[in-house]
Every structure is written in structure tokens, then in C-alpha cells.
Amino acid sequence: xxxxxxxxxxxxxxxxxxxxxxxxxxxxxxxxxxxxxxxxxxxxxxxxxxxxxxxxxxxxxxxxxxxxxxxxxxxxxxxxxxxxxxxxxxxxxxxxxxxxxxxxxxxxxxxxxxxxxxxxxxxxxxxxxxxxxxxxxxxxxxxxxxxxxxxxxxxxxxxxxxxxxxxxxxxxxxxxxxxxxxxxxxxxxxxxxxxxxxxxxxxxxxxxxxxxxxxxxxxxxxxxxxxxxxxxxxxxxxxxxxxxxxxxxxxxxxxxxxxxxxxxxxxxxxxxxxxxxxxxxxxxxxxxxxxxxxxxxxxxxxxxxxx
Numbered sequence: 001x002x003x004x005x006x007x008x009x010x011x012x013x014x015x016x017x018x019x020x021x022x023x024x025x026x027x028x029x030x031x032x033x034x035x036x037x038x039x040x041x042x043x044x045x046x047x048x049x050x051x052x053x054x055x056x057x058x059x060x061x062x063x064x065x066x067x068x069x070x071x072x073x074x075x076x077x078x079x080x081x082x083x084x085x086x087x088x089x090x091x092x093x094x095x096x097x098x099x100x101x102x103x104x105x106x107x108x109x110x111x112x113x114x115x116x117x118x119x120x121x122x123x124x125x126x127x128x129x130x131x132x133x134x135x136x137x138x139x140x141x142x143x144x145x146x147x148x149x150x151x152x153x154x155x156x157x158x159x160x161x162x163x164x165x166x167x168x169x170x171x172x173x174x175x176x177x178x179x180x181x182x183x184x185x186x187x188x189x190x191x192x193x194x195x196x197x198x199x200x201x202x203x204x205x206x207x208x209x210x211x212x213x214x215x216x217x218x219x220x221x222x223x224x225x226x227x228x229x230x231x232x233x234x235x236x237x238x239x240x241x242x243x244x245x246x247x248x249x250x251x252x253x254x255x256x257x258x259x260x261x262x263x264x265x266x267x268x269x270x271x272x273x274x275x276x277x278x279x280x281x282x283x284x285x286x287x288x289x290x291x292x293x294x295x296x297x298x299x300x301x302x303x304x305x306x307x
Contacts, residue, residue, distance in 0.1 A: 025074055025202050032073035043112045046091040050117065054080030058122045061087045062130035066213040075280040078288045088113060099223035107136035114144040121146035123295055128152045128277055129221050135230050138237045147298040149291060151244040152277050154256035155234050157225035170219030177218055178211035194248055194276025206281055234263045242294045243269045248276040
């Protein structure tokens, strides 16, 4: 039986040093696009694109809110000299899975991709919608995940009646999310407060990535999160997990993270204040510090256990 271990780190632990020099995101993105390597990986009934940059032990980044690999440019740039970053796209399936099967089949595709790329376990970062997929991968008993960071995570994202009806209606809409009424105002209200005030354009970078997302695709993922309930199975997870909670998660995600914190057998918790759902854009230096500390602790403990 796995011994339950919950460690909560002080929310001030990332703020004891002077603020680093802000990143000029335009230059970083240009350099990221010049240095990255990108290729398609066929996976039987699906395929996906892998974007790679950096050197060192691999760290796999699962997709963030349907955005392209560019959304991770600042994070990857800061880690590139110590980590080999692999950014995976969402799988493209030969036959689109139903909402009920989308998360299990996506988890299978990522396991196949990791097997193809590495053949062995790797560290994984999975934010928001990808967090449930990473949980599914761990529950399935995958031998290809080592240490896992779940950010703004849930085992079950319950939709109310109105949200369900809107998501089902959205499956019929063939255009991008920016054409939805009130989309821009909702982005400003939900995400703009967490971006640094000294750089107004960085929030524009987020909008330029998210507005391309298909309404149909986004609604299918929301319905999948509702119709996949992993709450009763998370106690089976043996991987070491960092649950990264961010200010701005909202009440529903907070409740789910409370349950994950209680039920994941080997879980650490870290808080990022004033960061929102996109800390790799709003505060990449702080996020790198948290990831580095967690992965270094995990590596040291792994070495100790093998002695």
C-alpha cells in the first residue's frame, strides 16, 4: 500500500528573491520559432505534432487550452539549457471520439507518443483541460509518466444544465471561438487581471493564440471533462504529483483541487498568487522556479531510494 504524503509549500516561497528582468516576449517567441524542431508522429488511429527545444532530461508539456506550441515559448526559453522540452499538440483522430471517450483515447495517444519518442518514463506538465488527461494516463497504470505537475486541475469538471446545453449547441458551430458574443469581454474579465501591468501586449499574445480555437472542439472538450469522472480512481495514482494551484482558478476548480489534494497518495501542493490560468505567460520566472525545485526534489529522492 502506498503511504499517503501531502506536502503544502508556503505561498510566499517563490517571492523571496528580487523580481527578474521581464522577458521581451516578442523576441523570445521569434527565437523560439527559429530554434524549435517540429515533426508529426503517426500513432495508429491518430497523429499529433511534437515540438522540441532545449537539452537535458525531457519534460513533456501537454497542450494549454487548445493553443499552439508558441504559448509555451517563454517557459521553454527559460528552461532550454537544463531541460529538453517536448510540447505535444492535441491528437488528430481518424474518427472523432465521442465526448465520453475523448479523454481516455487522448490519454492513450499521448502514452503512444511518449513510447515512440522516449521508450521510458518522462516528467510531464499538464495545465487545466490537459490535467484530466494526465490523471487518466496515471490511472491507466502508464509506465511512461514519472513526475507530474497538474496545474489548475480537476478529476471531474461538472457542468450545470445551462453550460451543458450551451456546449451541446456549440458542437454545431463551425467557426472559431472569437466569433462568439462576449468572448473578448470574458477573456478580459477572466485573464487580463493576472498579466503584468508593465507589458500590455503580452495579453494580446494570449488572445492571438486563443481566438483560433474551434468552438466545436472546445465544446467537445468541456463535455468530455463533464462526462469523465476520475474522482474515485485518483487514489490509485502512484506517481509523484505536484498540484499547482493558481489564484484565479475559481470556486469550482478550487473544490476539485481540494479533493485531489486529499485523495492523491503522493501529492505536493504549491500556490501561485496573482498568476491566473496561464502562469507560463503571466509569471514564467516564478513557474520555472517552482518546476525546477519540484523536479530536483523528485530526482534526489529517487536516487536515495535506489541506494
